[in-house]
Amino acid sequence: MDPSTSSGQALTTSPVGQPDAHRGPDQAFTSVEPGGPAVRAGWEEHPPRKGFFTDTSICIGCKACEVACKEWNGVPQDGIYELLGSSYDNTGALGASTWRHVEFIEQRKPLGGQTTGVTIGVPETTSYAEPSVGRAVLLGEIGGDFDGSAGADHSGLDLFGSLKPAPAQDKPLVDLGMPAFDLPSASPDAGERTDFRWLMASNVCKHCTNAGCLDVCPTGALFRTEFGTVVVQDDVCNGCGYCVAGCPFGVIDRRIGDKNKPKDDLANKNHGVAQKCTLCYDRLSENLTPACAQACPTQSIQFGDVDELRERAQKRVETLQAAGVMGAQLYAEDPDGGVGGAGAFFLLLDEPEVYGFPPDPVVTTADLPRMWKNAGFAALGLVAAAATAFVAGRR
Template sequence: MGFFTDTSICIGCKACEVACKEWNQVPDDGFVFRATSYDNTGSLGADTWRHVAFIEQPGRARDGREPGGPDGTGSAGSNGAGSNGAGSNGGFEDIEGWLMSSDVCKHCTHAACLDVCPTGALFRTEFDTVVVQADVCNGCGYCVPACPYGVIDRRERDGRAFKCTMCHDRQVGGLEPACAKACPTDSIQFGPLDELRARAAERLERLHADGRSEARLYGADPGDGVGGDGAFFLLLDEPEVYGLPPDPVVTTRDLPAMWGWAAGAALSMAGAVAISFLGRSR
């Protein structure tokens, strides 16, 4: 089971964030006013399992140039509302519009967090999702740098790791996750991954036919560096614009080779020590 998030119809209402917090009893984020964006939560973390990103797109100059330099280089375009000219900066409209995207744990097919967890707190469920058992987590933090998306975080109050569970308890009861249930535009869709990937491909084809050539799928390819994501996205710009790595890879992919080299080095050292003792005995 998985998520398909169609960012082209996300309206930034943050209903998914609220539903996630209410159902999973996730603590507040500290109510920090960043004064840099309408996005009040900022990023995913131990206390933010769903994060709706507001990505402001710079406006064009009144003479048609785009911001970015004297030659007007830059880019713009969004699925949000355009600027009404209420403010300007050096002849440029402040904001032309917004890209909006509800981000979440990707529930990787090859999950590095599972590889490094020493206590078994992280496990793969019967729905092929990845869940943290808070009562088993010892707060070591190994999973935090292992995640290629920077999703997992430790809660400051007790040091344990937390992230999206894809509402495992609701799935067990035959219900869809709270965020998908609350989404008013069906931007967040939940179901079997094969069905979601087919639906996403059809949606992408329609957008391309409508002239939205910049639209692309992210995390839907089972042949990518993490074996495909259990939560994938339709984006309207480059992944980096959304704060996503362009080519994610499972961070533990080299562990078998590293252990092999370590074992070889240990055997070589043991052999050298044995030869040394044999030489002395003679």
């Protein structure tokens, strides 16, 4: 079967071939039911549903997945030379040119009930006196005039005319809560610090069972593959952007390009076209592991059959909770959830909001049947009212 005919416009049928009047286009069965989303999209013969299980508890933030994704898929660079003020991250979020994004979250709480085993001093901060030279002179903090005349004392000024830092011991150290560059135990008074951890998570398209982006695509550019994943056909997309608003996770976006570079430059590849993770559809077709999972050195990104990954993920959560990591939880894997269970789901160590994930995602087209039904009733009411007014007027 041609995959271009298996988009959200395909006939909605049940696993036994009977039309399902209770679901809209591509409101597919979850992978724990017979067939999975590929059957609902029209694939008659298909392999087991494939997906990702991302275990954030063992992510080390190396960004090997980001690099591998860009190299294999020819994704332009995005934010390589930039740093965010809130973390050591340099890409910021998923987008048309970032299909894998490793989030860095510095958090002041222990990993679990266990001790950290490391000692980290309070970040060294330098206390500064009043930086205004004029005010310092007026208050008599610096003798003489600041004009180079004899008797002027400039020992308290640096080369730029500002006051030099006062000795750190004059004021207590202040923990600003930002990433520090001091070595562990740099301070002689440092004790064991148990209220700090890094949360790192490699974010990606969720390849939802009930995919809002797929539902709203008017051209069929987005289609459901035989592996149950959702892929954009670059040559079919018209850049309308409906899918951007249709994604509850903010994953998909249109590539803007770079007008300062030639049209054939990599930065302008698929300019104006919606782009997102394909779960390396070309590699899956050759029985190869997606590039990001292949490059992950800790197996934080695990690829395989979705059903088997869910079982593995549940066992991992139980292991972590038994070790005292009570915040461990799975995200987006529930077949009864708002997206019908994602093909790419996560093990988190804190609430979804901490990672920038919506806490209770729901497919954006879930209410469309009810909305159209109500709109139809309203239209009938208006027609009836107009007809009544017309008849009454003729009398």
